[in-house]
Amino acid sequence: MISSAKNILIIRLSSLGDVLLTTPIVRSIKKVNPNCSIDFIVQNEFSDVYKFNPNINTLFKYDKKSRTLSDSNLFNITKYDSVIDLQNNRRSKEIIKNYDGKIYRFKKSSFKKFLLVKTKINLMKDLPQIPVRYISEIENFSLDNDGLEIYGSDLTRITNKSEKSLIGLCPGSKHFTKMWPIEYYIKLADLLINKGYQVAVIGSAADKDKTELLLNNKSLSNCTTDIDLLATAERLAECSLVVCNDSGLMHLAGAVQTPLIAIFGSTVKEFGFTPYKSKNLVLENNSLTCRPCSHIGKSACPKKHFKCMREIKPEFVMTKIDEMLND
Numbered sequence: 001m002i003s004s005a006k007n008i009l010i011i012r013l014s015s016l017g018d019v020l021l022t023t024p025i026v027r028s029i030k031k032v033n034p035n036c037s038i039d040f041i042v043q044n045e046f047s048d049v050y051k052f053n054p055n056i057n058t059l060f061k062y063d064k065k066s067r068t069l070s071d072s073n074l075f076n077i078t079k080y081d082s083v084i085d086l087q088n089n090r091r092s093k094e095i096i097k098n099y100d101g102k103i104y105r106f107k108k109s110s111f112k113k114f115l116l117v118k119t120k121i122n123l124m125k126d127l128p129q130i131p132v133r134y135i136s137e138i139e140n141f142s143l144d145n146d147g148l149e150i151y152g153s154d155l156t157r158i159t160n161k162s163e164k165s166l167i168g169l170c171p172g173s174k175h176f177t178k179m180w181p182i183e184y185y186i187k188l189a190d191l192l193i194n195k196g197y198q199v200a201v202i203g204s205a206a207d208k209d210k211t212e213l214l215l216n217n218k219s220l221s222n223c224t225t226d227i228d229l230l231a232t233a234e235r236l237a238e239c240s241l242v243v244c245n246d247s248g249l250m251h252l253a254g255a256v257q258t259p260l261i262a263i264f265g266s267t268v269k270e271f272g273f274t275p276y277k278s279k280n281l282v283l284e285n286n287s288l289t290c291r292p293c294s295h296i297g298k299s300a301c302p303k304k305h306f307k308c309m310r311e312i313k314p315e316f317v318m319t320k321i322d323e324m325l326n327d
Contacts, residue, residue, distance in 0.1 A: 010026065016252065080101060158256050172211075175297025180263045261283060
């Protein structure tokens with residue numbers, strides 16, 4: 001059992017949001033079993049999530065291209081009493097193929113997701129959020145209520161420290177159908193500045209084209225791109241509120257306990273990837289019969305109208321910002 005195991009291996013390779021959603025599991029295991037040693041395997045690009053986490057003994061970085069682990073000389077699969085495979089795909093199974101002990105695997109509800117996307121038959125409406133689903137296979141185990149977390153280089157948890165009306169705008173996401181139109185972000189920036197708010201544009205290097213469009217239209221207070229994950233977390237923690245898409249930065253904002261408004265397009269709450277244990281509001285267009293059109297996002301709207309995002313207007317989002325900040 002996890003509560004009595006001495007050596008535990010947890011695997012979640014990608015992506016940013018999914019890895020952040022594992023942090024309550026690691027913390028809760030350590031609370032229940034403080035003397036255990038927890039090792040974690042994650043892809044290189046997301047390793048900062050656990051770089052300074054005090055609950056992790058050894059962090060193994062997985063290189064997707066070469067399918068190798070960092071510090072592979074330290075990796076001995078036979079030493080673990082239990083393995084928790086939260087990735088549960090071909091790559092994670094390959095890593096632990098020689099393990100013959102107890103394996104807890106995350107059940108992805110793939111058939112239910114297929115039904116919801118393809119037929120709109122919803123068998124997922126009563127399912128809990130992803131962290132709770134992650135832990136559901138472990139016997140006699142429950143999560144604490146402290147939400148997601150990320151630690152800085154000083155080994156302390158990064159948390160919100162905003163004392164001013166700085167609004168963060170995060171216009172990026174991996175897939176087009178999960179992105180609120182950039183012209184709407186530009187209009188929202190105008191509305192915010194006209195109301196006296198400061199605005200910070202926050203994104204990864206992959207979001208550079210969108211953040212530059214925002215900056216070209218207004219003289220905003222800051223643009224944070226192409227910096228490491230921990231610096232991005234610190235920047236999000238300086239914001240009074242963040243407006244974002246269904247993205248990894250949404251979960252990062254939640255991890256630092258910054259209030260957030262997330263705009264969902266092709267994805268829906270039932271998939272379980274809503275902000276976890278943080279002050280948040282998810283905006284979505286529930287008047288459409290074509291949602292969800294994908295559980296991960298698409299490169300274009302299959303119906304060509306993109307109403308799921310286009311009908312959520314900047315003026316409406318502005319009213320929700322005011323309401324949340326005045327709550």
